[in-house]
Amino acid sequence: GPVLSSFHRLADPRSAASSLSCFFPLLRVAAPRLLWESLWNTRVRGLAPRTVPASSRGWDRRALLAADRGGVPRKQRGGRLARHLQKEAQAQHNNSEFTEEQKKTIGKIATCLELRSAALQSTQSQEEFKLEDLKKLEPILKNILTYNKEFPFDVQPVPLRRILAPGEEENLEIEDDEDEGGAGAGAPDSFPARVPGTLLPRLPSEPGMTLLTIRIEKIGLKDAGQCIDPYITVSVKDLNGIDLTPVQDTPVASRKEDTYVHFNVDIELQKHVEKLTKGAAIFFEFKHYKPKKRFTSTKCFAFMEMDEIRPGPIVIELYKKPTDFKRKKLQLLTKKPLYLHLHQTLHKE
Secondary structure, eight states: OHHHHHHHHTSSGGGGGGHHHHHHHHHHTTSOHHHHHHHIIIIIHHHSOTTSOTTOOSOOHHHHHHHHHSSSOGGGHHHHHHHHHHHHHHSGGGTTTOOHHHHHHHHHHHHHHHHHHHHHHOOOSSOSSOHHHHHTTHHHHHTTTTOOSOOSSOOOOOOOOOOOOTTTGGGSOOOOOGGGOOOSSSSOSEEOOOOOOOOOOOOOOOTTOEEEEEEEEEEEOTTGGGOEEEEEEEEEEOTTSOBSSOOEEOOSOSEEETTEEEEEEEEEOSSOGGGSOTTOEEEEEEEEEETTTTEEEEEEEEEEEGGGOOSEEEEEOOEESSOOTTOSSOOBSOSSSOOEEEEEEEEEO
């Protein structure tokens, strides 16, 4: 039926441009009306060209395709849908619709959507999240209110992230601290307060392929002791700032002393090193909670490029926020000898 045909359209990387629209028919029949009507009103109608009547309530495939083509970079659509799915599940007006366990399941489905989106973007012939895997989500989506079995994939729920409206980023308060001035262009620097910790397990080994474990040991900051609930968000981006792997958050730092925040936590890169695109980089965003402003802020960031992947310890420089995933306008956080300390381990069969 239409559900299976939606899945089949995601089998071919050339169909990536239609991935967002293909999922809406599936999602609409899969969960409470309030959730999916909200997705329709806030995301699809908002993206549709003016030629599509805003009052249309029908699930018009042409309107969906038109919306899919408007205003959103192709490679971001699968990930955006995943985030909107999680955002709507957590929204205040849906609190009576979903239990915490159901919200967690929806978050895991969102993770799978991001994995499939990354597979569609990959130029490798061997996809890491296949169409057959995607099909296993169908019965879960169709029975989200009664589903009580073990989730078929070992994934963590996509963390809830704040999505800023156009112009809202400009209204965020910029801190006066000389080491935290804004620079560059990239991600917004504030997110809702939440409990971090979304680390993923190591991928299965493949003959001739290399896996990377990065131990985040510590980060040097002049005001390390003042940081509340600090953690680091790790992502892998291409030259255009597009995610190549699922984003991971470390748990809150284990301890703080002098000018260091200690983590001592392992990050498993969710892609074989040989499969990373040319020019890719691994980003580390240091975040901490601000009680007065009641949000979690990005204090600084660092990144490691592909030619820096080698076994052993490495220290990398810290840059001023906002995170510049395209690496075009970088400004050092401080002139002091304060860095992010990492240790790399390569695994190869």
